[in-house]
Amino acid sequence: MPMLDTEALKASLPFARRFARALTGDQARGDAVVAACLRHGLPDLPGHLALHAAIAREVPEDPSSAVEPLSAIQRRLMLLTALEELSLEDTALVLGLSEAEATAELAAARENLKRAATTDVLIIEDEPLIAMDLRILVQQCGHRVVGLAASEDAALQLAEQHRPGLILADINLGRGGDGMNAVRRILRISHVPVIFITAYPQKLLTAEGLEPAFVINKPFDRLSVSIATYQAVSAGKVPIA
Known part of the structure; x- marks a missing residue:
């Protein structure tokens, strides 16, 4: 070496x-x-x-x-x-x-x-302005937003109702709970790719417990959302390794 x-x-x-x-x-x-x-x-x-x-x-x-x-x-x-x-x-x-x-x-x-494939997306985010920005960016990428959840319980309910093909989740949901826990609960009922959004990605990569395969840095832009959503969806459908 x-x-x-x-x-x-x-x-x-x-x-x-x-x-x-x-x-x-x-x-x-x-x-x-x-x-x-x-x-x-x-x-x-x-x-x-x-x-x-x-x-x-x-x-x-x-x-x-x-x-x-x-x-x-x-x-x-x-x-x-x-x-x-x-x-x-x-x-x-x-x-x-x-x-x-x-x-x-x-x-x-x-x-x-x-030309990327489209899917139904659930957004888990407690800040209304950020959730709105994410909705716009996701729709600009060609995807369909099936729900916005500001809490763990709402996220689980929407996931059960719509069975999304992709989830975008914030980590801290304030009084609504924890984004990681919301995802854990959803993954018990559905195998779905998840993208986490955080200003501190290194805190999610500690080699301890559940960790995301896909992370978007805050602040985010259209290109980062576009490639992350494409890769998350296609990695589950098209073998790349």
């Missing part, structure tokens, strides 16, 4: 785990990928990029499908730039592309996202 900045590597670990989970669509599979990368050795890149690069190489690239709007490289580009918030220069390094190649593929990926 090359000499790495171990402090930078440690600092990047929670976010690299998030990338692996988003790429594979599963907590256990994502963590297994990270463990394999650490065993096999990391590429000679700066510490904050080395693990991301190893993960991108560890997960096999499936052949593109005629019904699949994003190629494997486009998925990686979108996840690294939109969710991991890496610069285009750093993303190109991680994926072994030139900046020109990365720019062209990223532009194609953003255009292809318009």
Whole structure:
């Protein structure tokens, strides 16, 4: 293994785990990928990029499908730039592309996202303005919002009633309870992909108990919501690892 900045590597670990989970669509599979990368050795890149690069190489690239709007490289580009918030220069390094190649593929990926599959979405958020913003963003991504829940009980009721194909959940619901607990209750009755929304994603990636495969940083934007919803839905339907 090359000499790495171990402090930078440690600092990047929670976010690299998030990338692996988003790429594979599963907590256990994502963590297994990270463990394999650490065993096999990391590429000679700066510490904050080395693990991301190893993960991108560890997960096999499936052949593109005629019904699949994003190629494997486009998925990686979108996840690294939109969710991991890496610069285009750093993303190109991680994926072994030139900046020109990365720019062209990223532009194609953003255009292809318009053809992504749609689903019914339940939003769990106690702040009315944030819930409204999320509703607009989700609808702009082509999805249907089947309910807004401000509490655990309301979330469970709506999930039972509508059986959504995707859930977007805040962590702190104020007096309405806990978003993680709401999701635990829903997952007992339905297997559905979940995206958590938080200003502190590293607090959700502690290797203790239930952890999300998909996390959006607050404040969020349309692109991050778009790629997260696409990846969450498609990872459960299209094998990508």
